[in-house]
Amino acid sequence: MTTTNSAPRIACAGLDLVIAGNRILSGVSLAAAPGEFLGVIGSNGAGKTCLINVLSGAMTPTAGSVRFDGNEIRKWPPHRRARAGLGRTFQTSTLFLGRTVLENVRLAGSSRTTGFLAALPPVRRSDPGIGDAREALGAVGLSDRAEEKADALSHGERRKLELAMVIAQGATCLLLDEPMAGVNSADIHDLVEVIRALHATQGLTIVMVEHHMDVVLDLAERVAVMHHGELLAVDTPEGITANETVQSAYIGESL
Numbered sequence: 465m466t467t468t469n470s471a472p473r474i475a476c477a478g479l480d481l482v483i484a485g486n487r488i489l490s491g492v493s494l495a496a497a498p499g500e501f502l503g504v505i506g507s508n509g510a511g512k513t514c515l516i517n518v519l520s521g522a523m524t525p526t527a528g529s530v531r532f533d534g535n536e537i538r539k540w541p542p543h544r545r546a547r548a549g550l551g552r553t554f555q556t557s558t559l560f561l562g563r564t565v566l567e568n569v570r571l572a573g574s575s576r577t578t579g580f581l582a583a584l585p586p587v588r589r590s591d592p593g594i595g596d597a598r599e600a601l602g603a604v605g606l607s608d609r610a611e612e613k614a615d616a617l618s619h620g621e622r623r624k625l626e627l628a629m630v631i632a633q634g635a636t637c638l639l640l641d642e643p644m645a646g647v648n649s650a651d652i653h654d655l656v657e658v659i660r661a662l663h664a665t666q667g668l669t670i671v672m673v674e675h676h677m678d679v680v681l682d683l684a685e686r687v688a689v690m691h692h693g694e695l696l697a698v699d700t701p702e703g704i705t706a707n708e709t710v711q712s713a714y715i716g717e718s719l
């Protein structure tokens with residue numbers, strides 16, 4: 465649970481991101497406490513993915529700091545951040561669809577030491593990482609699909625597999641970019657419960673960008689609202705729902 469006094473697990477301060485003269489992020493300061501579940505919402509193009517990119521190291525900010533477990537990581541490449549326990553998932557699925565579910569997780573686990581995913585031989589049964597991979601699959605409820613090809617999974621199951629992969633990489637702080645994207649509404653509830661259980665049982669810190677407002681308000685302990693590259697508000701779900709500035713920024717969209 466959130467302890468507001470503790471040092472942040474992950475924090476950014478005064479983040480600016482300018483690409484080709486376009487100001488994408490402007491003075492964004494945000495922090496998640498150890499074990500906190502922080503939601504991030506905002507309309508299309510608000511800068512949510514760019515924020516995740518800056519936190520994960522995929523993009524370098526023009527100005528500002530990024531701190532993780534007390535270290536300034538602004539100049540750390542993504543694989544160094546991953547080794548330190550900072551993991552991310554992507555708005556669009558990133559799986560090896562021709563490989564089995566177990567192989568996908570095992571390959572992700574291997575990248576923990578190699579720093580990259582692709583050029584690895586087929587996974588062997590004697591592989592010492594198999595136990596960890598199976599454990600990660602168990603944590604997302606996919607144990608019984610381990611030997612199937614990833615392309616046999618539904619979109620909701622693929623999203624669960626991506627979560628297992630980031631857990632297998634050793635991540636204890638997760639940056640999730642729209643984990644519900646592409647998932648049928650019938651499968652969303654199931655995925656929400658997997659994410660809730662992961663957060664509760666594994667002591668994870670989670671920063672989750674998500675368009676499904678009901679999901680964010682249900683899962684997150686605090687919610688950050690982005691608008692045109694700026695942070696509009698950070699509050700409890702109840703506070704955000706009642707916030708008139710947020711309401712007016714969302715005119716025409718459901719909150």
Ligand SMILES: Nc1ncnc2c1ncn2[C@@H]1O[C@H](COP(=O)(O)OP(=O)(O)OP(=O)(O)O)[C@@H](O)[C@H]1O
Pocket residue numbers: 483486488506507508509510511512513514515555
């Ligand atoms: N690599 C890039 N180069 C130039 N502009 C970019 C780049 N990536 C994003 N942008 C621009 O930055 C702005 C913010 O994009 P971003 O993808 O972060 O939005 P978002 O909040 O994630 O939107 P969505 O809800 O649609 O995923 C947009 O105007 C986008 O066009």
Ligand SMILES: [Mg+2]
Pocket residue numbers: 512513514555
């Ligand atoms: Mg996005």
